[in-house]
């Protein structure tokens with residue numbers, strides 16, 4: 001039974017406790033800005049959802065230097081490079097040598113655990129397991145978030161600024177009227193078949209492999225759990241794939257004269273991940289601002305999604321702080337255009353890397369030969385490799 005409505009007044013109301021929502025909440029708290037977060041899922045459900053794994057240096061710095069937790073530096077693995085493997089031959093891209101940066105392997109669910117713990121430690125108001133979230137009055141000076149708490153209480157959050165951090169399937173962006181919103185969207189004719197398995201790592205760094213059989217990514221999660229993907233049809237049924245068939249498919253996509261062999265182990269998770277690129281423009285409507293996947297998604301090839309979510313927060317947090325502390329709304333006015341500059345760079349890289357490494361269904365053989373030239377242009381010179389290295393490790397903030 002729904003109990004009486006509770007009204008909470010706060011400076012910033014945030015929908016979604018993913019990495020974007022919680023990082024924003026943490027940075028605002030540190031600057032003395034009151035905020036409340038509502039989240040439809042439970043803490044444990046988010047903590048056990050496996051998604052991103054590669055963090056740019058800027059993302060790592062935000063976690064460690066803003067006082068969330070330094071666990072990323074002690075338990076994460078620094079990768080100073082990655083391997084591009086084309087038709088069975090590996091080429092290492094040395095990030096440190098080329099652009100003086102690294103990335104860190106640290107799973108998204110651990111990022112969430114650290115952020116959630118920091119919000120709890122600091123007395124943050126994060127309401128998990130809410131239902132029936134609605135947002136309203138976005139163009140007024142007091143937007144509202146309406147929802148029902150886990151205890152069945154009707155909750156109304158009245159805020160000065162509302163932030164939609166509710167991911168790609170969230171409600172926030174859909175509240176921007178169609179006449180002022182542009183949905184930039186493409187879908188790809190393939191997907192990733194992803195597995196998690198109990199096995200040692202097959203290589204010290206990630207391997208992005210293209211072969212005539214399609215793409216494969218040999219990634220990691222920890223010393224004992226590995227993440228691997230291979231390109232598949234978007235309608236692929238995981239039930240059709242037993243472990244033996246999966247290992248054979250992965251292995252044939254990395255086979256080469258060096259005899260590289262995958263370390264096999266018990267597969268405990270299988271998913272098919274569709275590929276889409278999406279950008280909502282603008283990322284602001286009235287006093288609502290979109291951050292992270294709520295405003296844009298990329299295919300995972302370039303490992304950009306979580307990192308872009310943190311980049312949005314790096315732009316929005318100081319703008320909100322200036323607005324409340326100094327009455328200066330110039331940062332808020334610039335937020336959408338500024339965040340979109342980096343978003344489109346990341347969209348381009350994710351799109352380009354996806355098309356470089358995947359085989360299109362029914363592809364003309366011309367294209368694989370052309371791709372051979374494209375790979376050689378990247379791996380055959382420091383300048384080509386540096387382009388990949390800079391995009392992958394993340395562009396410096398402007």
Ligand SMILES: Cc1cc2nc3c(=O)[nH]c(=O)nc-3n(C[C@H](O)[C@H](O)[C@H](O)COP(=O)(O)OP(=O)(O)OC[C@H]3O[C@@H](n4cnc5c(N)ncnc54)[C@H](O)[C@@H]3O)c2cc1C
Nearest residue numbers: 016018019020040052053166167292293303304305306307
């Ligand atoms: C398989 C996979 C691999 C990936 N690999 C990488 C990678 O290596 N590197 C990388 O950077 N990115 C990667 N990504 C992308 C990355 O996971 C996302 O970009 C990231 O989660 C975005 O964070 P977010 O906080 O914006 O959104 P989310 O993490 O989606 O969080 C949004 C939250 O809002 C909540 N929510 C939704 N609707 C409501 C509502 N109505 N009310 C309240 N709460 C709501 C959701 O439950 C969710 O917890 C990968 C994604 C997938 C799926």
